[in-house]
Amino acid sequence: MAVSIGGVISLVVFYLLILAFGIWAAWRNKRGKKADSEDTMLAGRSIGLFVGVFTMTATWVGGGYINGSAEIVADYGLWWCQAPVGYTIALCLGGLFFASELRTKEYATMLDPYQRKYGEVMAAILFIPALLGETFWSAAILNALGGSLSVILELDSKIAVIVSAAVALLYTLVGGLYSVAYTDVLQLICMFLGLWLSVPFALTHDAVESISINVTSVWIEPVEASQSGIYIDGFLLLIFGGIPWQVYFQRVLSARTVNIARGLSFAGALGCCIMVIPAILIGAAGAAADWNKTDYPYPETVETNYNIILPLVLRYLCPEWVGIIALGAVSAAVMSSTDSSFLSASSMFARNVFGDLFTKFPREAVILWVMRGAQVVIAVTAAALAIEIQSVYYLFYLCSDLVYVILFPQLTLVIYFQYSNTYGSIMGFILGFVFRILGGEPTLGLQPVLEYPWYDPEAGQLFPFKTLSMLISLVTIMLVSLFTHCLFVKCDLSRKFDIFKCFEENGDFSYTFPEGKDNPVFDGGSKNSIVEKYELKPEKIPDTDN
Incomplete structure (x- = not known):
């Protein structure tokens, strides 16, 4: 044609x-x-x-x-x-x-x-x-x-x-x-x-x-x-x-x-x-x-x-x-x-x-x-x-799955869970990804390694395992973040083990200022301006006024 x-x-x-x-x-x-x-x-x-x-x-x-x-x-x-x-x-x-x-x-x-x-x-x-x-x-x-x-x-x-x-x-x-x-x-x-x-x-x-x-x-x-x-x-x-x-x-x-x-x-x-x-x-x-009544040459x-x-x-x-x-x-x-x-x-x-x-x-x-x-x-x-x-x-x-399993819990907790940190984030990423991939994806030729409840050899996974993977990721972020918080803050573990630099020497403040224009200290900001901009506790911020 x-x-x-x-x-x-x-x-x-x-x-x-x-x-x-x-x-x-x-x-x-x-x-x-x-x-x-x-x-x-x-x-x-x-x-x-x-x-x-x-x-x-x-x-x-x-x-x-x-x-x-x-x-x-x-x-x-x-x-x-x-x-x-x-x-x-x-x-x-x-x-x-x-x-x-x-x-x-x-x-x-x-x-x-x-x-x-x-x-x-x-x-x-x-x-x-x-x-x-x-x-x-x-x-x-x-x-x-x-x-x-x-x-x-x-x-x-x-x-x-x-x-x-x-x-x-x-x-x-x-x-x-x-x-x-x-x-x-x-x-x-x-x-x-x-x-x-x-x-x-x-x-x-x-x-x-x-x-x-x-x-x-x-x-x-x-x-x-x-x-x-x-x-x-x-x-x-x-x-x-x-x-x-x-x-x-x-x-x-x-x-x-x-x-x-x-x-x-x-x-x-x-x-x-x-x-x-x-x-x-x-x-x-x-x-x-009824496609047989149309001009489409391949109705069947x-x-x-x-x-x-x-x-x-x-x-x-x-x-x-x-x-x-x-x-x-x-x-x-x-x-x-x-x-x-x-x-x-x-x-x-x-x-x-x-x-x-x-x-x-x-x-x-x-x-x-x-x-x-x-x-x-x-x-x-x-x-x-x-x-x-x-x-x-x-x-x-599959990428939509990964957005759901990995990014949704990450986004939710980075905003609403004050104790979330890099340790929890990376462990949540890994476990969420692993449990999702283990569930398989037949359309991509990925056969299931882990058979969730109600698994059927012909129909495949019938259990909502994607949601389970997301919840595993979310809970992992929370638990690992709380665990590391207790280790470094409550138990006073030496900061030399804090490889991701999540905890300052004198408190539970887990934010590391980026270098460059977004850094209030780099911009000449005072301690008060840092507190106001980032809504942090004054006692957790190093004194930059002197």
């Missing part, structure tokens, strides 16, 4: 519009301003409620969210479409318990709390699962776009992936969060209009039986009792594993005020619910359709290819012009998430790895160029994975 020339032209126009809008946003907001890394990362902490709601929602509602929701509804039924509800609760919990905590202290990245409490090395270690999650997330989304374009336009998926990644990268390099946030407004509008435009055509196609007929056997199938452990595990993973992502905290930390930071979370949760409705209806239409393969059900519906159950417009919605969804991932991962690397681990006094210009270089590397890596690896979605899924 020939490439759809009209569709390709429409897509090119759409991409040029997004690129021009992103460059304009960068020029508009950076006129007369000196280049600054934090300004690039957080848009000068100037994001208001209107733009903030759009960028928060668009970041979560990516190509994987839209395509994946339609796929799950068509394949497993509505009850298994957990992401919308899970992410909604995640955003609400983030707004309630994490947004104000990080925004009040004016952190620049999600890793800043770890760095300030555990030191640069531990922050760099925790950067690894965060980086993998962001990279594989981008790769999975680009992979979904390539599949969509190849179905609707008969376009080579490799070209689609490369061009989409290049466009998103270009305006992100130019404008940072300014470009990302403002293009999210346009992209979310395109998503909303494009997807809703296709719904009535898909539902009223002659090949589609009413989705209200045989509803429980077609697209709202009940969850079997034997699957309840997996169901609960997946739900909790989406809820709590949906919080510790830099793409989320980048929006929170860029908000103009603490109240706006909270408001973005709640509004974004509502936006996620609204935006998934057309995807669910498209998935239901695909499940209810639909049930084994539900991963492309959304582009199939747009191509064969909608008029051509509707499918092309809706394709713009899918492309917008992809770019609204990939640009965020490029910026988020590069921000953490430039600030928390390069800026503090490799060089103590980096200049702003150096940080900016390192950030841009990291964006290029991440974009190229994500595009290559999207093209070469068919199971990239499962790699992303």
Whole structure:
């Protein structure tokens, strides 16, 4: 079949519009301003409620969210479409318990709390699962776009992936969060209009039986009792594993005020619910359709290819012009998430790895160029994975597990558990990772070494072992931190054994000031200014006034 020339032209126009809008946003907001890394990362902490709601929602509602929701509804039924509800609760919990905590202290990245409490090395270690999650997330989304374009336009998926990644990268390099946030407004509008435009055509196609007929056997199938452990595990993973992502905290930390930071979370949760409705209806239409009555040349393969059900519906159950417009919605969804991932991962690397681990006094210009270089590397890596690896979605899924098992307990305790320290953090990291890997991951060929309760040789792990691994990590951090606190403070163990320098000679103060501009002593700060800035006990701070 020939490439759809009209569709390709429409897509090119759409991409040029997004690129021009992103460059304009960068020029508009950076006129007369000196280049600054934090300004690039957080848009000068100037994001208001209107733009903030759009960028928060668009970041979560990516190509994987839209395509994946339609796929799950068509394949497993509505009850298994957990992401919308899970992410909604995640955003609400983030707004309630994490947004104000990080925004009040004016952190620049999600890793800043770890760095300030555990030191640069531990922050760099925790950067690894965060980086993998962001990279594989981008790769999975680009992979979904390539599949969509190849179905609707008969376009080579490799070209689609490369061009989409290049466009998103270009305006992100130019404008940072300014470009990302403002293009999210346009992209979310395109998503909303494009997807809703296709719904009535898909539902009223002659090949589609009413989705209200045989509803429980077609697209709202009940969850079997034997699957309840997996169901609960997946739900909790989406809820709590949906919080510790830099793409989320980048929006929170860029908000103009603490109240706006909270408001973005709640509004974004509502936006996620609204935006998934057309995807669910498209998935239901695909499940209810008799594909033998359509022009699709391989109707017998639909049930084994539900991963492309959304582009199939747009191509064969909608008029051509509707499918092309809706394709713009899918492309917008992809770019609204990939640009965020490029910026988020590069921000953490430039600030928390390069800026503090490799060089103590980096200049702003150096940080900016390192950030841009990291964006290029991440974009190229994500595009290559999207093209070469068919199971990239499962790699992303495993990284989501690691974010849940490792980063969620780390983030919770670094904020809310005053005794947490580097010893507890590193032991929690190791044990959480080990117990998760021992549970296996069949989709990646990792067979289970540890058979948890209810294990079935055919169905695999039925026990919520991911949640158990997360709890093991959390409890380990608490117990090891308390144990080392007792050793060095209560039992007065010699400080020469304190290899991570968590405890000062005269107290239980476990924070080590980083060198450089964030160090109040380096800045000439007094003892009182240190106490005020870091909310520490005066008696635990060395006297710097003399």
